[in-house]
Amino acid sequence: MPELMLDGHALRVAEGTSVAAALALGGDGCTRTSVSGRRRAPLCGMGICQECRVTIDGRRRLACQTLCRDGMQVETRP
């Protein structure tokens, strides 16, 4: 069971959980702040909409297509 850090909070999840799912398990599920300042959450769940862009270990990645790994650092705020 991987343990990852979501915006500084530790969370342990089942093997195979996506980062998008983990964000909802460990918090409010939001992934980014829109250009007009509103919080957004994953929409399409399949790599199309880009609403789930988060910073994972320093890189911008899609939370819905990234599986949680031990020690991962995920940030949803700029």
Place this chain on the structure above:
Amino acid sequence: MNEYADLLIVGAGPAGMAAALAAAPSGARIVMLDDNPLAGGQIWRDGPQASVPVQARQLRERLQSHRNIRHHPGTRVIANPGPKQLLVEDDEHGWLISYDKLILCTGARELLLPFPGWTLPGVTGAGGLQALIKAGLSVQDQRVVIAGSGPLLLASAATAKKHGANMQCIAEQASLKAVAGFATQLPRWPNKLLQSFTLFDRHYRTGTHVLAALGSDRLEAVRLHQQGKIVELACDRLACGFGLIPNVQLGQALGYALEGQALAVDAWQASRVDHYAAGECTGFGGSELALVEGAIAGHAAVGDFEAARQLWPRRARWQGFAKALNRAFALDPRLKSLARPDTLVCRCEDVPHGALAGHTNWRSAKLASRCGMGACQGRVCGGAVQHLFGWQPSAPRPPFCPARIETLMSLDDTPPAP
């Protein structure tokens, strides 16, 4: 060092998997790439809350047993820098793949139409919610409304219910007459997942569509138009999708012709010389049609036309199913007027519906408002404006999706170790 493939397949859903398996006995050097972590496409998704059916596991095992098939998961296409050449990227590297033959099996995505409140956290696509649940999202004891159109609503509802959701309503925009007519035809296509299709789910409402998602910082309720009445339901999640639209952008960029909204193909699944397409990027039709089209394309691409021809009758049968499906779930024109002037159409650049008024085509609207210029490259709003205003999105320019600078400079063009 670049990678070379006799046959490159983009997309590892049912169509891509079938194409690779059909082509493999020829001994051709086959490379298959897909942006998901595992092969299986939209229908066969793994996760802590999902196990794929035996058929999918067997297909995966057979793929692995062929030493001439190489699968790059988590890999997306960034650009087409030269003829028969694609620049691709995974989590670690970017590299070039040259090919002799190409089969696009890029599948379909949901048609997501803008309505007031659709940007609130808690609102997802219908298939989107299903995919998120399979990947571990919890919906236990949450009040869920599913809305939009097509059999995917029921598939998504079944997944949500299985994981403890408290289903409030499944709102299908098509009329009872259209849906019932479709249901009576289903016995013509046995063994179809849709055999579970039932009009008798007590939450299923035909002639019902979403009007607005309500809430301030996140979804609190949904307003529906239900057979002439307006109803409001409190809920934690609204999953809303209006059917599927083919993923044609990469094909457009590579010079494939379009037929309607899909990639145009001939009887061999070829769109132009050495370039094929199969599965839902050539039109929505379900996994059985995708499998048979993929196999035809795979056989044809390696020159086994006889094997391809033998599959034509099977393809024709499932095309009949696709036609019946598309007819039954045709969208009500009223869905074009859900958005208000302040409703965002482009979620990447926050462009409201009102900013598009007065434009007559996608290009002028885009230049004036930045609609479709954001991270998703118009893959959400492009489908929406095509439906709302009939604007045909132009072929995308590379990079086709956000890419790392190193990839764009092709600094590191070594394929990952097998």
